[in-house]
Amino acid sequence: MGVTRVYSYTLAGKAGVTPEQVRKDFSEYGIKGNRRGGYLTESLIRAIEVIFSRDRKSNVVVVGMGNLGQALSRYERFAGRGINIVATFDIDPYKHKSRSDIHVYPMERLEEITERFGVTVAILAVPEISAQEVCDELVNLGIRGIVNFSPVLLKVPQYVVVNNVNLSDEIESVILSVRRMKEEQTLFL
Amino acid sequence: MGVTRVYSYTLAGKAGVTPEQVRKDFSEYGIKGNRRGGYLTESLIRAIEVIFSRDRKSNVVVVGMGNLGQALSRYERFAGRGINIVATFDIDPYKHKSRSDIHVYPMERLEEITERFGVTVAILAVPEISAQEVCDELVNLGIRGIVNFSPVLLKVPQYVVVNNVNLSDEIESVILSVRRMKEEQTLFL
């Protein structure tokens, strides 16, 4: 778009944070701007890509191809973020008949495929009841990071990273904030 | 299951936090335990249900019935959390022919339905490009809270709550943690 320079307050506005925050964070990672001239977009983008390792693609698998697993596997924009879904898995034989574009493998092929593609991160979208069991299997196969969508705390060795994404909580938190806001407003009347 | 008492360290273990955290939080909301006897499960559950308003159901709508919108609208467990999806909407006429269980309304019926069901919270799962436009429409109709799945910062009046859920970020964060962990490990060898 022809923009060559950008200022901490511009980025802050777009990101919904303060300019100081932007500068502190950049400073933390050694990103230098130009006093008076702001940051050069070119080098800034490159620096950010390196910091977030977007220059290297990461191979991941999706386990559990129900509602969520399917939605995630069909999202095309992950590629632009260095997230490369190489295969998806499900225990249900009905799901293996690829009705759509994406191929779903049986669990038996998990080991072979994770090894072949050097997969270290898995997206876990199985029902609550199977989550720990599938998690154990993933850890056994050498998976080192799990994005867990089921509302359970997974037990993993300390060398495995788990990020719990609880969509019910995300929605509930908005419901609560709205309720509290309304109550506050009532008090002022 | 017959359990009548529970201790701060039991809950802490299950939740992955410290016992002090559990007690501080409970104390903040006036939940009293019994020194030596821990907390009574019955009254604790009731207290939590009240704090999170799970005793009152909240009507919400889903706007954008693509991959994610469909996945969310098919999730049955929201009901148990007081989240009641009363209707779903999409601009695409093809989506209105309900291939499945859930009915998808055209955007023209948004006003009528949100009013009828007293909806104040919306789940926004439309493409990035339409997000702000649809958001504006929702705010105009009186929506006070938005769970936003598109990777853009929505501009809303201060009386509207937005919770941004960025699934790419959630996955990326695990990829980064795993990479950093591996690098650390390499240093020790």
Added chain:
DNA sequence: TGTATTTTGTGAATTGTTTCACAATAGATC
């Protein structure tokens, strides 16, 4: 070339959160 202006970079101050430490106390044991 000198002065004014804009924006960065960062210590210091502030604000917020988590952990520590221990007195208070309810219940268990003898």
Added chain:
DNA sequence: GATCTATTGTGAAACAATTCACAAAATACA
């Protein structure tokens, strides 16, 4: 019923994150 024990409840301490405030630098302009 006296003593011992486990657990809460919470100020104080430690730690973490954010905001403030301003000197330093780069550019613009006279």
